[in-house]
Amino acid sequence: MRNGSIPGTRGRVRPLTLLGDPVLHEPCGDVSDFGPELAGLVEDLFATMYAHEGVGLAANQVGVPLRVFVYDCPDDEEVRHLGHVVNPRLVETDGVLLRGPEGCLSLPGLEAGVERHDHAVVEGFTATGEPVTIHGTGFFARCLQHEMDHLEGRVYADHLTGRRKRKLMRQVARSSWRRVN
Ligand SMILES: [Zn+2]
Numbered sequence: 001m002r003n004g005s006i007p008g009t010r011g012r013v014r015p016l017t018l019l020g021d022p023v024l025h026e027p028c029g030d031v032s033d034f035g036p037e038l039a040g041l042v043e044d045l046f047a048t049m050y051a052h053e054g055v056g057l058a059a060n061q062v063g064v065p066l067r068v069f070v071y072d073c074p075d076d077e078e079v080r081h082l083g084h085v086v087n088p089r090l091v092e093t094d095g096v097l098l099r100g101p102e103g104c105l106s107l108p109g110l111e112a113g114v115e116r117h118d119h120a121v122v123e124g125f126t127a128t129g130e131p132v133t134i135h136g137t138g139f140f141a142r143c144l145q146h147e148m149d150h151l152e153g154r155v156y157a158d159h160l161t162g163r164r165k166r167k168l169m170r171q172v173a174r175s176s177w178r179r180v181n
Pocket of ligand 1: 103150
């Protein structure tokens with residue numbers, strides 16, 4: 001991001017990948033080129049996330065199998081967290097496990113209760129290669145764990161079992177976006 005610019009304003013809204021698309025179900029690869037193409041991808045991720053009113057978006061959700069995600073997400077104290085991270089690692093998760101409603105732009109219109117840790121720390125780099133550390137609590141910790149999952153080829157549905165899983169998969173089967181895919 002250039003100083004003073006609003007992220008995403010120069011970006012292009014890209015088509016979202018949906019549950020079942022192979023790119024969402026395989027681990028993403030490390031970014032090795034921190035050039036203008038990466039800066040463009042980050043801008044497009046912001047533009048796409050805002051167009052769909054999401055709070056986070058991973059690169060494979062627009063079909064790019066690279067370890068990058070963006071976020072604009074409140075925590076439980078209504079503090080806004082805005083940024084992006086390249087080649088992130090989830091270095092710490094702790095605190096109580098909380099089950100809370102979770103949605104995903106790759107499963108439009110659906111949500112389910114998913115257990116996440118109340119605290120998470122992610123280390124990675126900016127699009128220009130500067131190291132960053134991101135601390136999240138509450139809903140923002142949930143967002144960080146959700147986006148890290150995407151980069152490992154997992155979606156929140158993979159955390160569900162039994163009745164919760166069956167209910168979500170029934171809703172997926174009935175959804176308009178699933179029928180056309
Ligand atoms: Zn998601």
